Amino acid sequence: MCAQIADTQKFLGRVARILPDDRIDATETTRQRYGRSTFGNPRVPDAILYPVTTDEVAGIVKAANDTNTAVHAISRGKNWGYGDAGPVERGQVILDLSRMNQVLELNRELAYAVIQPGVSQGQLSQHLAEHAPDLWVDATGAGVDASLVGNTLDHGFGHTRYGDHFLSCCGMEVVLPDGRVIHTGYGHYPNAKSDKVYPYGVGPMLDGLFVQSNMGIVTRINIWLMPKPEDFCSFVFMGHNDHDLEDIVNRLAPLRMQGLLQSAIHIGNDLRIMSARMRYPFDQTQGITPLPEDVRADIRKQGMIGMWNGCGSVSGTKGTVRAVRKELARVLKPYNVRFINDQRLALAERIQKGLAMVGAGGWLGEMLGIFKPVYGLLKGEPSNEHIRGAAWRVRDPEPELPADPLDVHAGIAWLSPVVPNRGEDARQLMNLMEPVYQKHGFDSLVTFTMITERAMICITNISFDKRIPEECQRAQDCYEELMKILMESGFIPYRSGPTGYAKLRLEGDPFWDVVNSIKQTLDPNDTISPGRYVAPLDDKPSTQHRLAG
Template sequence: MASKYIALPKGVSEQDFDAALDEYRAILGAENVYVDDLYLAAYSKIMIPDADANHTPSAAIAPASVEEVQRCIAVCNTYKVPVWPISTGRNLGYGSAAPGSRGQVVMDLRRMNKIIEVDADLGTALVEPGVTYQQLYDYLQEHKIPLWLSCPAPSSIAGPLGNTVDRGVGYTPYGEHFMFSCGMEVVMPTGEILKTGMGGLANSNTAQVFKWGYGPYLDGIFTQSNFGVVTKLGLWLMPAPPAFKPFVIRYPDETDVGDIVETIRPLRMAMIIPNAIVISHALWELGTQLKRADWYQGTDSIPDDIVKELTRKKKVGVWNVYCGLYGSPEQIEVNWAIVQGAIKASGKGEIFTAEQVGDDRAFKYRAELMQGKMTTAEFGLYNWRGGGGSAWFAPVSQARGSESVKQLALAKKILTKYNFDYVAEFIVGWRDMHHIIDLLYDRTNPEQLKAAHACFDELLDAFTKAGYGTYRVNTAFMDKVADSYGAVKKDVNQKIKRALDPNGIIAPGKSGIWN
């Protein structure tokens, strides 16, 4: 018999779900419990290459306080209803706000949007899940607090808690976000509240300044996991430097990528360049501004000669390396001389400063990111091909030129096989390198949707076989990536899950972790 709901939680009867919803309404108010198709549309839309039906929620609930989260978790335990917590739900290329599997109730934490504290002297902040980067940025500006954020590319609409808990990254010297977090408050599956690090100490005033506390360090197990609901997060913010000098190094040939990495890695490791270095391919650079159909009408991958033509016309490199120098004018002058010397010695690349590029849209967007300013320019990529399809592929390698050459060849081979474009960038951390590929496709075209799924699957297979682990993945491929890290790790994760969440109510399947 058909249910009156668009989906039911797995193993939950309609009668029990009715009762659970009544209890949610009693806790949150009917206006904060959503079951109608119209309201659930915002929690159902995905861009990843998977069937919508696999990620259809049964309902959504929106608590406004830690106490309401606790009470909702108690209801979940009573009726064995699974919940999928989200902060701002802007994880677009990884699954958006939709649950990882059909029938889960989305626990939308956007109403929990308090900036609890910002300490201007110590450079710390304490925020709730619904706080966006734009909100925190505006707070700093309004109160004239000389601290900078580090944010991901879709900065203004995303949130620091959600991004950090999913181990996202940014573009300032504080760009490894989890490294620069300090202290969590977590609602456990039992409803109990855990305060990590120094936070568990009565009257503590060091929860946001000392990460470790006493005994095992627990914060990490609440990242990319389903062991609890993080309701507060401490952040370290960067003191605004006296001076900042952004620049771009442009390279004319795709084969230059190996030399690029070998040239810049020593500068990054020595902290001459203190922020994550972005090596942006031309199609990423131009895809934020242009539409593919205006330059190429073929259904296959865009040919390399067309890409070269585009770079000449638009005056960008095939590779565009974005960096920043931070500190006093005197420090920057010294480091600028070192950078220029390294580029000159390499015999490749041409450096451009802000003054030289003028009103260049791509440079402006990158310079803003390297200062922690708000921008949504990267969403222009979704106009490149159109059709609303996007899946981020994110393998990690050593920061070696030889690794970038191998990964480039492997990625282009597979993308070309399925008629997709290489829209990508390498990001050099310290000793690691993230290779971020945006698999863009027309989601309204059933053939492209099928091809995108097969392409992503083959990318995972090929890169895993080559020893390149994926550090984040969309909700359709979480199990596959979890399997790639070995049976022992998967078993340990499952044992922790069963110990902490015996009813398996929090985000079943998140990161391949099942009860």
């Protein structure tokens, strides 16, 4: 421990030659704030550094490598439920890249932007509204302040036909553990004309090494933007029975496979919709958890919520949208599909205003308030309204404005298994998870998102109150059991936080052996984010030795 402290102090002395004093913070208050977690124990860093250039990042990483100091980079620290703003382990030094927040290039003709890690989805959305209103960015439900780079580097996704963010990434700038800076794709050729429009370059494609790993620190990416379509409409649908899930998935999957539906399609259960609108009704349940069936049914009835509720969008030429709408109306006829575009939404708002003038229209106003942020997301407009669902089980009154989950004691443990686009697989997964949630006293909040033509991601989370130790322990037990069941049944999560990294690694698996070998080659001192997805290098003997033996 003394050697570790000495190394850290030596490292900070080196950093003082790179950054001014006001961009080095080792105060207890700041360290504790960054160490807060929505799941698991706090992971308090030794210090927080705020670089603003790639050269500064490279200098810091080189100093960390030389002094045997572990550093962990965050983009904006809004990774709630997946690690938040903290390091992988206590004692690492945080590189907060939020001040690297420039839109470095915007090309309207070829529809791409070059952005730094500190650029939020709200910032880029506003930048496009001002400088390129004919382009959309794909946004997630993580709020206006969430980083686009950070989400991309964890295989995050959004809502438009550009919803798979890694597929919309076309080249990166990366600082390696020894301080070298590389550009992937064609980016390392000084005169390349296609580095932002053709992702592969020539030779091995290295981009994947820096996604869900700790091989380097990404300081910029090139992302493709969606041209504003000639026509656009959203669609919503509802199934009133639990067994409708299988039928809905099997009706939509062929349309996704044929390319008629190109946006991400979200299918959420009633509990997911409730959590977005309200806090858990402890007064109605006399404190009983999970939500009793009679109360659950009553909330569904009052809120006009289905057992399964879905949305997506259709865009393209007017003829394309008209034809796809016709097919969707046929395929989803049993599920009361409705189509909403800008004109219909504006009409509903005018009607609501008129009704409000005579003391009516309250219900319509409430529905518009719920639907408009969803509609905006389908067009790439981020909103903070979707953050509300993170505090479903917090026992305080809901604030008027959406709040940072960490500030309202929200406990969040995400699980995100990948599922084939088949109704029977979705049902199998629900049958595995629901008894575990019930056993531990939690609600099975579930959304299935058709992210590709062949796969869905099931987003589900344990929601709890961080101030109640007994509930925190039950949440941990529930997470452990769910992860074990998911891994054993083949529904492997696409993403994790620090609590789950080790559970995703299989001992003796050649895949992870190769990953470990690459890590040892690029980062033999384990300088960058030790333990993030890749096993810490001191966890096991040399991979090369094991392979040779």
